[in-house]
Amino acid sequence: MKHVTKADGGRQPFDPEKVQRTLRKMGVGAEDAERIAGEIAESVPDGVRTAAVLRMIRARAKAVHPAVSHRTNLRRALGLLRSKPDFEEFVRVLLREHGYQVETGCVLAGRCGEHEVDAVAEKDGTTVFVEVKHHVSHHRVTGLDEGRIARAIIEDLQEGFRSGRCVVAIDGALIVCNTKLSEHAKRYATCRGIGHIGWDYPEERNLRTMIEETQSYPITIVAGVSRSVSTRLAAAGVVTAKQIAYGDATTIAHDADIPLKEVLLIAGRARAILEA
Template sequence: MKHVTKVDGTRQPFDPLKVQRTLRNMGIGAEEAERIAGDIEESVPDGVRTAAVLRMIRARARAVRPAAAHRTNLRRALGLLRSKPDFEEFVRVLLREHGYRVETGCILAGLCGEHEVDAIAERDGATIFVEVKHHVSHHRVTGLDEGRIARAIIEDLQEGFRSGRCTVSIDGALIVCNTKLSEHAKRYATCRGIGHIGWDYPEDQNLRTMIEKTQSYPVTIVAGVRSSISTRLAAAGVVTAKQVAYGDAATIAHDAGIPLKEVLLIAGRARAVLEP
């Protein structure tokens, strides 16, 4: 069995299914993805670095689907977003895509103090506040502190509602981050009933699967989008590739203060990424 070496130096078995999934996300068909994954597994040396595998995946994907050249790695694309307000707005858009009614963040009064939350979301009769945690490096791990803070805020807001100070009845909290969660953070959130969405957690509805299911990719998934451009787009409320690909280019250019030619270029590449 061959192994790969991760960025932190640890080794793990080569998983062809992960390679296939990455290829499928680039628009490669199932049979072709399986064939390419097998070829890569056979050709790489034992202990190959994951970065080298990713370069091979991209090269092979571009060979069979040129549009793959316009796509950036999803985890990197999320890291390229600014924490505030870009990633916060991206999370709000993503939650709406999954059936939540979402309001922009506000300040809620608890019994003992005021709390600024990133969003208020409602679905299936439950109202929760959303806390968004963003790391530039996706190799960081989101730890226990966010869960402990959320637990304290829930208690204060619920007591504030019972006392008449808070006008919103909060049922719980949801923490959304773009990185993996520590095992301690997972255990605490489960024990305390705090919702948690991380890069790969929980298994059935994590950040990656939520994005891929609705194709709600950040605009930075489009290769070549400079940070100055993504910042202007976000200021105009445009944070996903779908918004650029299928929105009115002239309106986006006007609102974001970007040349129309630039918006049309990004829109064309975004459609190439999104469409099979």
């Protein structure tokens, strides 16, 4: 059995089905994905690094699905966003795509102090404050501290509401991060009833699936978008590929102070990704 070496040095069995799933997410058809996965499984040496496997996947995917050349890896794209305000705004847009009513710029008064939160979100009669955690490296793990802090804020805000200081009845907290969660963080959040959305947690409704269900890809999914360009776009309120693909290019170019020609180029690539 062949193994792959992960970025942290750990080893795990090579999984052709995982290769197929990656290819399908890139838009490759089922038949081609199965064939390519088999070819890669036969050609890779034992102990190959996962980064090398991903390069092989992308190279073969481009040959059968040219739109792949316009996009970067989703986890990497999320890491390329600035923590503040880009990723925070991206999370707010994503929550709205999933039916949340979202308010921003919120400072809530607890019984013992005031708390500036990244958003207040309401859905199905439940209101939560949102805390966003972003790591540049997607290999980082989000740990327990965020859950502990959120629990303390929940208690203070609920006590503040009962005493008349807080005008919003907060039912709980939702922590959203772009990385995986530690097992300790998962256990604590479950025990304390704190909502947590991580890269692959919960299994059925996590950050990756929420993005893919609505095609709410970050603007950095488009290959070739530099940090300076993504920063200017974010300042103009454009943080997703959909916003630039189907928005008014002239308005975006003006608001972001980016040449119209470059906006049109990015928009074309974004549409190729979304419509693949």
